[in-house]
Each structure stands twice: as structure tokens, then as C-alpha cells.
Amino acid sequence: MPLRKEPATRWAWVEIDQGALRRNVRAFKNLLGPRQRLCCVVKADAYGHGAVPCAKIMHATGTDMFAVATVNEGVELREGGITEPIVVLSEPPLTAIDTLLEHRLMPSIYTSEFALAYGERAVSLGVVGKYHMAIETGMNRIGVHYADVIDFRRSIDFHRGIECDGVFTHFATADESNGWDYKLQRKRFDEAVAAMRDAGFECGIVHCDNTAASILDRSTHYDMIRAGIGLYGLQPCEATRPVFPLEPVMSVRARVTRTAHPAMGEGVGYGFTYRVPRARVQICTIPVGYADGLARTLSNRMDVLYRGVRVPQVGNICMDQCMVAITQTSREQVPEAEMGDLVTIIGRDGDAEITMDEMARLRGTINYEVACGFGMRLEKIYT
Numbered sequence: 001m002p003l004r005k006e007p008a009t010r011w012a013w014v015e016i017d018q019g020a021l022r023r024n025v026r027a028f029k030n031l032l033g034p035r036q037r038l039c040c041v042v043k044a045d046a047y048g049h050g051a052v053p054c055a056k057i058m059h060a061t062g063t064d065m066f067a068v069a070t071v072n073e074g075v076e077l078r079e080g081g082i083t084e085p086i087v088v089l090s091e092p093p094l095t096a097i098d099t100l101l102e103h104r105l106m107p108s109i110y111t112s113e114f115a116l117a118y119g120e121r122a123v124s125l126g127v128v129g130k131y132h133m134a135i136e137t138g139m140n141r142i143g144v145h146y147a148d149v150i151d152f153r154r155s156i157d158f159h160r161g162i163e164c165d166g167v168f169t170h171f172a173t174a175d176e177s178n179g180w181d182y183k184l185q186r187k188r189f190d191e192a193v194a195a196m197r198d199a200g201f202e203c204g205i206v207h208c209d210n211t212a213a214s215i216l217d218r219s220t221h222y223d224m225i226r227a228g229i230g231l232y233g234l235q236p237c238e239a240t241r242p243v244f245p246l247e248p249v250m251s252v253r254a255r256v257t258r259t260a261h262p263a264m265g266e267g268v269g270y271g272f273t274y275r276v277p278r279a280r281v282q283i284c285t286i287p288v289g290y291a292d293g294l295a296r297t298l299s300n301r302m303d304v305l306y307r308g309v310r311v312p313q314v315g316n317i318c319m320d321q322c323m324v325a326i327t328q329t330s331r332e333q334v335p336e337a338e339m340g341d342l343v344t345i346i347g348r349d350g351d352a353e354i355t356m357d358e359m360a361r362l363r364g365t366i367n368y369e370v371a372c373g374f375g376m377r378l379e380k381i382y383t
């Protein structure tokens with residue numbers, strides 16, 4: 001067994017391929033013109049990949065800004081030594097204002113109440129509070145309604161404590177950039193930005209593209225793109241797959257913590273949802289469970305890789321562990337496992353691969369959620 005970098009205290013971990021992350025960041029930078037910026041979205045602990053270590057790689061590869069979902073995520077980046085501008089992609093409660101200003105985090109703003117309170121506090125601290133203005137163009141999630149942008153700016157722009165660093169919107173259907181819904185959002189955004197400019201309001205950095213839109217519609221890169229999922233080597237939708245190759249960054253691995261040969265008819269795991277169907281079935285335990293992101297709905301439905309071969313997971317997935325069955329069939333001769341043998345839950349092993357997308361399909365969700373889940377508790381190893 002070649003020596004691998006892995007945690008000292010648990011036989012399960014997430015591997016982060018720093019080279020792949022770097023190459024994905026470069027691929028996005030290559031989409032941009034000379035004056036266009038890259039904002040790396042590192043919310044939810046960089047989609048489970050580890051926010052500070054990933055942000056450092058993105059910084060070294062060249063990123064202009066970071067985006068997070070929560071104020072605390074922004075504070076974590078600052079405490080980790082990240083100095084680039086950071087935008088928080090929603091408007092937090094008023095009670096977050098001191099933390100925002102202390103750590104130079106730019107909130108997204110869409111209520112005048114927040115904008116003015118933010119400005120007041122900034123003035124009293126002798127600073128200027130930068131912000132990004134969110135514009136609601138059709139997703140019906142956050143932002144100032146596209147028809148109200150002038151009234152909104154009139155109600156806040158007199159304040160000397162605030163400064164608009166950017167205006168943005170978010171597409172609900174970026175995976176269909178030829179669709180009517182996408183085009184309508186784009187039109188509403190363009191008109192709102194033009195109206196603000198015509199009225200003399202500073203717009204700063206204009207941005208709207210997530211990963212899918214960045215790849216599928218280069219005409220909306222404007223001043224900056226906000227790339228998330230693609231940085232981590234995952235495709236946002238089927239349309240981008242053939243046109244923009246990416247390298248998966250995360251693998252999930254574990255080692256066998258116990259092996260046994262229960263007699264035919266014995267049950268495995270809570271509720272005995274699997275019973276050993278015949279003699280000479282080896283049941284191996286691996287220390288990854290639903291609290292590590294291996295959703296319980298995958299029980300008896302997923303495979304793992306062992307020595308480059310798929311073997312089925314059996315029995316209900318527990319909170320911290322699950323079991324797999326190694327059965328000798330006439331087709332494939334898999335050597336029996338020993339305690340400490342390597343198992344791949346996501347990633348490559350020899351010629352075989354289990355992708356986030358495969359697991360997402362089995363779970364009835366998207367690769368985004370699968371990746372975030374594995375980030376919850378497993379230790380991350382940067383290779």
C-alpha cells in the first residue's frame with residue numbers, strides 16, 4: 001500500500017486536489033477579457049471543499065473578489081488572512097453591521113433601512129461602507145425590484161457613509177441561456193443598470209453570471225463573473241459539459257475498519273434491510289455515514305470502489321458508518337478485503353470512477369448538495 005497523506009485519527013477523509021482547483025480557476029479566467037474580473041464563490045465552506053485553503057489557492061491563481069453567503073463565512077476568510085474584497089450575497093440583519101464594517105465585508109443591500117443604518121454606523125466609525133446592490137429581475141428571491149431601482153437609489157444615495165461598489169442580479173435559468181426566461185431577466189437587468197447610469201447613480205462593478213451563464217453566454221460577463229460550482233470541477237448542468245471540460249476537485253475515501261463473513265440469512269445494519277443471501281459474502285464496515293454527507297436515502301442503492309471494482313453498499317447507512325458487501329461472482333474475482341484496505345466513495349480508483357453526478361442522480365438532487373454534504377464533518381486533506 002503506497003503511503004498516502006491522510007488523517008491520523010479517522011479512517012475516512014475528503015481529498016482536495018489543489019492542482020485541479022488551480023486549473024479550473026484558470027479555465028474561468030481564460031473566459032474573461034482584460035478588464036473583466038473573477039469573483040470566486042466560496043460560500044458553504046467552498047461547497048464543502050474548505051473555504052480558507054481554497055481561497056488561498058484562488059488568491060494565488062488570481063481572483064479579484066470572493067463571495068460568501070453569510071457574514072460568518074466572510075469573517076472566517078478574513079481571519080484566514082484573505083485580503084481581497086468580499087461580498088456577502090444577501091442582506092444580513094441590522095445587528096451584523098458592526099461585524100461587516102470591522103472585517104470590511106460588503107453586504108448585498110436591498111432595503112433602505114439597512115443601507116441607512118449601515119451608513120450611519122460607518123460615519124460614526126469614520127469609514128465608508130461599501131455595498132453591492134442586489135436587483136430582483138425574476139428569480140423572486142432577493143433584491144430591489146427592477147422597476148424600483150431609481151426610487152431606491154434616491155432614498156439612500158444622499159448618505160455619505162455608503163458607497164455602491166457593484167450592482168448585480170442572479171439568473172434562475174442560466175442553464176437555458178437561449179430561453180425566454182433568461183432573456184427576460186437579462187433585459188430587466190440591463191434596463192435597470194442603464195436607468196441608474198442615466199440618472200447619474202454610480203453602479204460600480206456590474207455582474208450577473210454564475211458558472212452556467214459564464215460558460216453559456218459570454219455576452220453577459222459585464223465587469224465580473226461569479227463562478228462557484230465550476231471552480232470545484234462540477235458541471236452546473238448538462239449543457240456546459242461538452243463545451244467546458246473541468247476537473248473534479250473532491251474525492252471521498254475511507255479504509256475498511258472491520259471485515260466479517262456472517263452466515264447466510266444474517267441481517268446487516270439497523271432494521272436488517274439487507275440479509276446475507278448466501279455463503280461466502282464478506283461484509284466490510286467503512287467509517288462514513290449520513291452525518292458525513294452520505295445520505296441515508298442511498299442505503300442499498302449505491303456502490304463504492306474497492307481495488308478498482310464496484311462493490312455494493314448494503315444495509316441502512318448509519319450516522320457514522322456503513323457496510324459494503326464483497327461477493328465473489330463468476331464474472332469478477334475481487335480479492336477479499338482486509339482491515340485498512342482503501343475504499344473510494346467519490347472519485348477514481350484505477351479505471352473506475354464514481355462521480356458526484358452519479359450520487360446526485362441516485363439521491364434525486366444536484367451535485368452541489370452532494371459536495372456540500374461531504375464537507376460537513378470529514379477531515380479535508382489537500383493533495
Ligand SMILES: *Cc1c(COP(=O)(O)O)cnc(C)c1O
Pocket residue numbers: 041043089170209210211212226227228229230236
Ligand atoms: C451560489 C451563487 C453563485 C454561484 O453559482 P454557481 O452555479 O455555483 O456558479 C453566484 N451568484 C449567487 C448570487 C449565488 O447565490
